[in-house]
Amino acid sequence: MEWGLRGPALAKRRALRLKLAAVLGFLVVWSLASFVVVVTKLFNPIFFPGPWMIAGALWTMAVKGQLWGHIGATLSRVAIGFTAGAVLAISLGLVAGYVRAVRNVLEPVVEMLRPIPPLALLPLFIVWVGIGEGSKVGFITYATFFPMFLTTVHAVGRLDPLLVRAAQSLGARPAQLFFRVILPAALPEILVGVRLGVALAFFVIVISEFIGAEQGLGFLINDGRSFFLVPQMLGAAVLLGLLGYGGNVLVRVVERRYLGWQR
């Protein structure tokens, strides 16, 4: 259900074709530009490889078998770090939204830490936890906590008090109220936070893999920089984009499953 401000709505098929054409057009323009650089020897073409070179670089790495380890490393860090962040943020957020005392304790601390860009604390994480997996996973957990916590607290805070009254006069006890009213009512907004969290997880993993990692897509980019392997750098970036897109699709699937009632 999307509509622009101007112009007629397109049939789904036609809209899809238009979108595909746009992506293809982008690839064609990119290829042409790269081709021009090669032909005119404008500068060393190694710095501006065409899409085919990126596909080639990825293919070589895939065939050699190194690629899967890198993807797996990044994915598992994101999965563990993000899941821990989501569980912490949503459960604390629900409690903080529900119990005023908890909220009064947690919110000032969160508000104090939130304006600090998480990346500014990455070196500190490494000093504390070391350069291994712990700091990378923990850092994702830390960075993704904030948007998910804040949206959850906000979602519970703006719950319609009449819904609570309706449930209470149907006999809901506090635990039932929590799980059958507050949680489902807050879910749409919580999922907005989750989507922000997923995007943020892929954002920060790259940088933490720049520093002292032996595996991961972020490592591939940094490694490529040291050896002028531009296709490898761009290839890893493309993969990160695809993974992030996949994460977003997953959230959308969850939304469609649980938020079908919103129309």
Next chain:
Amino acid sequence: MSAPKIRIAGVSKSFQSDGRAAAALGGVDLDVAERELLCLLGPSGCGKSTLLNIVAGFLTPSTGTVFVDGRAVTGPGADRGVVFQEYVLFPWLTVAGNVEFGPKLAGAAAAERQQAVARYLDLVGLGAHATKFPAQLSGGMKQRVAIARALANHPSIILMDEPFGALDAQTREVLQDELSRIQRVEHKTIVFVTHSIREAVYLADRVVVMTSAPGRIKQIFDVKLPEVRDRFAPEFTEIEAAITRSVKEEVRKVHE
């Protein structure tokens, strides 16, 4: 005489506003009999909704106590079903999910819940809409679901807070007809808050007219009309006129 279903004893309520206590209810004594439909009527701000919220247990009275079935009300509970003006359906549940919400909380078996859903959705004429979500329903349909939801939980009494106030005039009359029909089947004890005199005369066994704030009971009218009522019958308009005079005095006081 048997004990009243609801006993409101010396109930008053004042709210704090701008550091001063403003009295909303000025001491109400009222008994509601079993199977009676009682309408609370009065100018806006007379505290009729406040009184209903106290019976529901959403508000605590400043003085006095409400007893339902002889037990003092201390908070909201399943024995007192509530129908709100704003419908307040659970938007993430289907129509059926809303209706079975109460029985589910109480741990009723699936078959029993299904039966309740079918029975009460049929009663309100929404049997064909069980799988829809509230967002797909009109206001009148939503309020029917809310009524079915309240009935399916088998409360001892039902409290209705201007339930048809947000509906257009035609839908409103249709729903009055429905409620009157349902009441002939279910015989619930209902306290019904409204500011429509016609609605009160059409539905009520007794109409309680309240004074302007702080709300007290001004006058109680017994509506001695047949169960199925004709809004254009001379007896109907006669009672309507009497109640209108009584209410108008209070409305005038508000504006003076």
